[in-house]
Amino acid sequence: MKYKHATSFTFEGKRYYIKANTVEELYTKKANKLRDLQENVVQYDKRMTLDEWATIAINTYKSHVSYQKDINYTYNKHISPEIGSRPIGSIKAVECQAVMNKHAGKSFSFCDHLRQYMKFIFERAVDNQIIPFNPAKNITLPKYEKGERRSITDHERKHLLAVYEKDRHFLIFIIMLKCGCRSKEARELIGRDIDHENRLLHIRGTKTKNSDRYVPIPDDLYEAIKDTKPFNPICTGRSDQKIDKGVYRHLVKSLRRTMNISMGCKTYRNKLIPPFPLADDFVPYDLRHTYCTDLCKAGVDVRVAQKLMGHASIQITANIYTHVDTDEIKKAGRMMQIYTESQQVSTSFPH
Numbered sequence: 001m002k003y004k005h006a007t008s009f010t011f012e013g014k015r016y017y018i019k020a021n022t023v024e025e026l027y028t029k030k031a032n033k034l035r036d037l038q039e040n041v042v043q044y045d046k047r048m049t050l051d052e053w054a055t056i057a058i059n060t061y062k063s064h065v066s067y068q069k070d071i072n073y074t075y076n077k078h079i080s081p082e083i084g085s086r087p088i089g090s091i092k093a094v095e096c097q098a099v100m101n102k103h104a105g106k107s108f109s110f111c112d113h114l115r116q117y118m119k120f121i122f123e124r125a126v127d128n129q130i131i132p133f134n135p136a137k138n139i140t141l142p143k144y145e146k147g148e149r150r151s152i153t154d155h156e157r158k159h160l161l162a163v164y165e166k167d168r169h170f171l172i173f174i175i176m177l178k179c180g181c182r183s184k185e186a187r188e189l190i191g192r193d194i195d196h197e198n199r200l201l202h203i204r205g206t207k208t209k210n211s212d213r214y215v216p217i218p219d220d221l222y223e224a225i226k227d228t229k230p231f232n233p234i235c236t237g238r239s240d241q242k243i244d245k246g247v248y249r250h251l252v253k254s255l256r257r258t259m260n261i262s263m264g265c266k267t268y269r270n271k272l273i274p275p276f277p278l279a280d281d282f283v284p285y286d287l288r289h290t291y292c293t294d295l296c297k298a299g300v301d302v303r304v305a306q307k308l309m310g311h312a313s314i315q316i317t318a319n320i321y322t323h324v325d326t327d328e329i330k331k332a333g334r335m336m337q338i339y340t341e342s343q344q345v346s347t348s349f350p351h
Contacts, residue, residue, distance in 0.1 A: 151286065
């Protein structure tokens with residue numbers, strides 16, 4: 001649409017252009033625009049940068065959620081450097097896909113969260129009529145790493161407990177091991193979640209309707225956490241702050257390093273020297289898997305284990321139980337093989 005009249009003005013170093021069909025309308029629009037700028041009213045339009053809109057969207061729509069810091073961290077770390085300075089109305093779907101593709105090879109969880117956060121930011125812009133469509137709507141996940149869950153070995157358990165004795169900031173991993181928490185669940189625990197009378201821990205999970213649950217606290221763990229004040233986090237970082245996603249990543253890195261050293265890995269100028277004794281596939285989620293296998297080996301009924309794990313389906317728990325049973329069967333087979341071979345060696349046959 002072409003307008004008959006146009007004018008412009010500068011406000012705080014930025015040029016603004018006004019168009020209208022009549023002179024009266026032109027100067028009314030100019031006066032209104034200037035008033036809005038002077039009153040610091042945010043102008044929501046497609047010319048604002050993605051960074052500007054992301055800040056507004058996250059603070060407005062996600063201010064009440066516990067993972068707001070995680071969204072901010074992911075956006076600032078992985079989205080903003082790529083397209084954050086661009087006008088939101090100029091960003092194309094192919095550019096959003098390119099942001100995703102740069103993270104090929106990372107975990108499914110990471111890639112899925114990145115996709116969800118990007119779609120959320122643009123979708124709220126559509127809702128507010130800032131842009132006509134969501135350029136991230138149809139982006140697909142790149143090829144991601146699908147980690148296999150496993151139980152930790154007795155050797156790994158020994159060194160995990162050993163490094164925890166020297167550094168109590170690794171408490172979060174001990175809780176994951178002994179109470180079956182997901183990492184996010186362990187990070188959210190506060191003092192009031194401890195049921196002192198029954199020695200139970202209230203895990204306020206939100207992943208499924210079964211995630212909110214109570215689990216027993218082993219005596220040694222109870223002694224370590226019993227004095228936590230009601231609204232203080234049970235697990236803290238090295239500066240005694242609540243563990244957000246960024247702090248958690250640093251703790252995981254520190255745990256792997258410390259366990260490697262505990263297992264005998266040498267260092268030079270504060271850097272680990274290969275080979276690394278700790279298995280490459282060791283991840284903290286294995287601790288939760290270990291808790292489930294421990295329940296199986298202790299003879300806990302699979303239906304009870306499902307409640308303690310907070311699994312949405314008993315089949316998920318049963319699959320872990322079946323895996324443990326298979327391992328036990330294989331172990332029995334190896335023991336029988338060793339026994340049979342020993343009998344053949346010790347038995348003398350007449351010639």
